[in-house]
Amino acid sequence: MLVKVDASRLNETRWHEFAVRFLLGGLITAFAGIMGHKYGASVGGLFLAFPAIFPASATLIDKHEKEKKERAGLNGHGRARQLVSVDAAGTAMGSIGLFVFALVIHETIRDHNTWLVIGGATVVWLGVSILIWYARKRM
Amino acid sequence: MKLILIRFMIGGISVSTFALLGDLFKPKSFAGLFGAAPSVALATLALSVMAEGRDNAATQTTSMMLSCVALFCYASCVSWTMMHRPLRTIWVTFLFLPVWVIVSFGLWSILLK
Numbered sequence: 701m702l703v704k705v706d707a708s709r710l711n712e713t714r715w716h717e718f719a720v721r722f723l724l725g726g727l728i729t730a731f732a733g734i735m736g737h738k739y740g741a742s743v744g745g746l747f748l749a750f751p752a753i754f755p756a757s758a759t760l761i762d763k764h765e766k767e768k769k770e771r772a773g774l775n776g777h778g779r780a781r782q783l784v785s786v787d788a789a790g791t792a793m794g795s796i797g798l799f800v801f802a803l804v805i806h807e808t809i810r811d812h813n814t815w816l817v818i819g820g821a822t823v824v825w826l827g828v829s830i831l832i833w834y835a836r837k838r839m
Numbered sequence: 840m841k842l843i844l845i846r847f848m849i850g851g852i853s854v855s856t857f858a859l860l861g862d863l864f865k866p867k868s869f870a871g872l873f874g875a876a877p878s879v880a881l882a883t884l885a886l887s888v889m890a891e892g893r894d895n896a897a898t899q900t901t902s903m904m905l906s907c908v909a910l911f912c913y914a915s916c917v918s919w920t921m922m923h924r925p926l927r928t929i930w931v932t933f934l935f936l937p938v939w940v941i942v943s944f945g946l947w948s949i950l951l952k
Contacts, residue, residue: 704865713862721858722851729850729882730843736887741895742951745902746943748880749910753854755932757861757874758917762928781921783867784928788918790871792911798875799907805884806900814888814896822877829872836868 712764721753728752749798754791758784793836797829842890849882875910902947909943 728750736744762780769776804821861873880903887896916935920926 703869705863706865707863709862710859718855718859722855725854725858725878726847726851729854729879730847732879732883733843733846733886736883736895736899741887741891741898742902742947744883745899746906746947748877748883748899748903749875749906749943750879751874751910751913751936751939752879753858754874754914754917755929755936757858758932759929761867777925781925781928784931785918785921786867787871787874788914788921790868791874792914792918793868794872794875795907795910795914797872798877798880798910799904801877801880802900802903802907806897806904809884809888809896809900810893814885814893818881818885822881825877829875833869833872 713760717756717760720756724753724756748802749795751791754788758787761787790833793832794825794829796832797825797827800828801825842886846882846886849886850879853882854878874914875907902951905946905950906939906943908946909939909941912942913939 728747732744732747732750735747761783765780765783766776769779801821801824804824805817808817808820857873857876857878861870861876864870864873880900884896884899887899913935916938917931920931920935921928924931
């Protein structure tokens, strides 16, 4: 299956669901900063790959799929679970990309322009993640 | 306090933007890649470099590599359980969070402490 952009999905998401993600994202970023300040950068760094909004996002996928199936008069429990499982598998693949992101920053941040390093590492994260996703699809 | 508020705002914006991107894509396995987006890291590392210097950011990324392993374990556990057990999403995603804590802090105490 090809990758597609489906903008209609945004209409399914309600404003308070965006607000929950904003709140959770803000809280974990602030928490990572506090932990780093209190216990040192080494401990604070652990929270940079915390699955901050994963439970909220997975619950939204589950809820939207059930609503969709119910509108069609079907029971969406099984399909919703499958979608959450596949989404989590994607996150596992993305975490390998995130590892490479951290590695690139670790190796280059001391000697190069900060914004160039962070921007480049983000591109590397996306590239590696897509490559792993594509390789997994071909298997 | 001011720095915490700045972190909160930048983190919130960064995380919601990547989550929004994840919502846009099909299939779900591809959209799931955005569940491991460097959203918290982007906000934190940029601020760390400005406030505490490059060495601080480099130290944080060393630990981050370990927590990426933990994230992989957590997401794999959730994926397998949701596919094979008829449990509720909210319970599974929260009940496996200790896997992330154990793996990341376990690796940290073995390799970096």
